[in-house]
Amino acid sequence: MRYILLHNGIPFVGFGFLDNAIMIAAGTQIELSIGVTLGISTMAAAALGNLVSDLAGLGLAGYVEALASRLGMQGPELTPKQADMWQTRLSAHLGKAIGICIGCLLGMFPLLFISEDEEDDKKSHSSDNNGTQ
Template identity: 80%
Template sequence: MAMLPLLSRIALRPAAASLKPWCRLREGISLPYRALGTHPRKEAMEPLNTSVGARDFVYSLHPTERSCLLRELHQFEAIAIAQEKLEAEPPSADQLRIVFFHNALPFIGFGFLDNAIMIAAGTQIELSIGIILGISTMAAAALGNLVSDLAGLGLAGYVEAVCSRLGLSIPDMTPKQADMWHTRISAHLGKAVGVTIGCILGMFPLLFLSGDEEETKLEKKK
């Protein structure tokens, strides 16, 4: 599951996922993801609706990220309190479309890099180290997956920066509209479609592979 470390951090956990992109676009900078993947203490991750989980999330951020997140939270809560008694309309089709593409674009990049690096690295490992050590194709694929995960740790910030430069920011929505099921479904659907498209496009290294390499490997093993 090579995408799990990337997906877990790119989401920034559901409670804060919609705040950080606004912060980056307003500041005009791209902040790298930190502590991708596993919890540093190998413990079960606490949800953000608990004090332990919220503190753990805050301590994992850069000072710039913390100040930006605090400013956005204050603004978000101020708007939510002012509009608490108002009846919110469902987000429009245009807003949902922007939410969909805003979430889909980064995951296209992650899916593409994950699959492409895994296939390329796994093939080279199988034809080099695999022949020397006599490891199986699945073992070579697992090592290629390892290389893909390691590359994803470093490339996550670059994918995010490229997507932010495309100018597709989150639409102007009220806090109630951001919490509606329409918006959440559109966001999750965008991530799922983005990963699917990215992984399919990331299979392009298979076009440059032929059966001659497999035959050569089998002959060397014999």
Template identity: 80%
Template sequence: MLLIPCLRRVLRPSRTLASRLGSGRRGERCGFHPLAPSLLSCRSSAAPPRLYGTHSAKEPMEPLNTVEGARDFVYSLHSKERKSLLQELQRFESMAIAQEMEVKPPSSAQRRYVFLHSAIPFVGFGFLDNAIMIVAGTQIELSIGVIFGISTMAAAALGNLVSDVAGLGLAGYVEALASRLGLPSPDLNPKQADMWQTRLSSQLGKVIGVTIGCILGMFPLFFFKTEEEEKLEESKN
């Protein structure tokens, strides 16, 4: 009879430990951890969820599109975070500006202005180059060519040399004269100035301008007599 009470006293701690472990396992099944009872709660419980943010549920937050909200947000950041945010904003703004520039190609009026601004100076360049070359080559052929016996092509090459040297000194005057004509300058940004439409208009203006200038620069030929006309004059005399 004394053996039964002794066994109950010995086995009582093990029963209490088993009951505690069983309750802990039941808590883990429903989302409850015995070591962190304040962080998790059972799914079946109807208790409201806890808020772990720095603001309370009823505290109003200023939006970032206001001065106060933006200021509070910036002041809450670390110095490295503010630096990273500033760099990202600058990169975003530069990308946005670049995209806006790419969307607007030069208009037809701007392309015409580019064509005229490129063509008019080259009309003067072509005119002076051809006129000086013809006059200088003819004079070299009649003077130095007779003395040293150089060919017509050599005299033309020397005339081209004189024309190129004169063009270096007269280029500034031609550009100044073209700028005084009062043509409206094309209002282009750097992206538009680098587009293929702008480059094509500029190259066409240069080609057509120098072609017209070279044709007009051939006018000295009207004042030079041909060999047949010289022979006729000599025969008359």
């Protein structure tokens, strides 16, 4: 059961990491560029960043799975009856949930490089330019 949990969790660490990292980076850039120009809210910019992240996830999913496979993460040899056991399904779902949680937390690293002062300066500079035109 532990191997099933690990086998399902490792790829989801990668998925969670990429999803959050791309969403934060894209959402920030959207907010600071077209978001300021169009006057959209921070939440709208975050939603657009999530859209970019989801689209990137579609393209990167195969690479994450291939990397996990290269790391030796081969699926366990289970009979159909073993694969259908509630313990097996629970272990697989827990692995995915734990993996995505760890990946999402690790994927928050772009926040270390975002300065609130920079964001405030860019927003105020952009609104000053919009007001004088």
